Amino acid sequence: MENPVLKLLHDRHSRRSIATDPLPEDIVAELMEAARLAPSCSNNQPWRYLFLLSAEAREKGRSALTASNALWASRAPLLIFGYTRRKDDCTNADGRAYHQFDLGLAAMNIMLAATHHNLVARPMAGFVAAKVKEIFSLDAEAEPLVAIAIGYPSDDVSHLPDYAKELHLRPRTRKDVSEIITRL
Numbered sequence: 001m002e003n004p005v006l007k008l009l010h011d012r013h014s015r016r017s018i019a020t021d022p023l024p025e026d027i028v029a030e031l032m033e034a035a036r037l038a039p040s041c042s043n044n045q046p047w048r049y050l051f052l053l054s055a056e057a058r059e060k061g062r063s064a065l066t067a068s069n070a071l072w073a074s075r076a077p078l079l080i081f082g083y084t085r086r087k088d089d090c091t092n093a094d095g096r097a098y099h100q101f102d103l104g105l106a107a108m109n110i111m112l113a114a115t116h117h118n119l120v121a122r123p124m125a126g127f128v129a130a131k132v133k134e135i136f137s138l139d140a141e142a143e144p145l146v147a148i149a150i151g152y153p154s155d156d157v158s159h160l161p162d163y164a165k166e167l168h169l170r171p172r173t174r175k176d177v178s179e180i181i182t183r184l
């Protein structure tokens, strides 16, 4: 594939089988830089990310995940929680909210930077936001929206529930371009 960005997009897969090996510090720094470089409405940069790298922080983060996500995501050497605050949103004519959109752009930056290093980066909505706020002493305005488990892929699927073992082998499914794009 000639376009390196498209290649990266094709290569990215949200696997659940993640090895416990730690990530080199320079790769962690690249993921942080990737988050920093995302575009945002009025360049407000409303995203905030907790990078849980220490065993202690990851253990805390794990307790906020749903049981089915904790099964596999707790093995990851890096667990991330992303949040925004509405007050950091940009203003626009009809009051549309963009803070979570911007958070998502930064999340994709992180995931693509991880993919470049052949890492797994699986986003998750399966966690309890109130628990994240409590555990990490976030203020009342913080709105956790996404978690991302990052690590090297593993062929060991023994810790996955049966449904996930099967999903692990399935090829990606996507709608056809004609269903999602209107060409005028």
Ligand SMILES: Cc1cc2nc3c(=O)[nH]c(=O)nc-3n(C[C@H](O)[C@H](O)[C@H](O)COP(=O)(O)O)c2cc1C
Pocket (backbone or CB within 6 Å): 012, 013, 014, 015, 016, 069, 122, 123, 124, 125, 126, 127, 146, 172
């Ligand atoms: C906002 C969001 C929330 C998600 N939540 C979860 C989750 O809680 N647990 C999980 O295993 N996967 C979760 N996923 C991963 C999706 O299931 C996955 O991205 C989708 O099946 C497409 O697969 P792909 O990422 O490999 O292309 C989530 C993805 C997104 C974007």
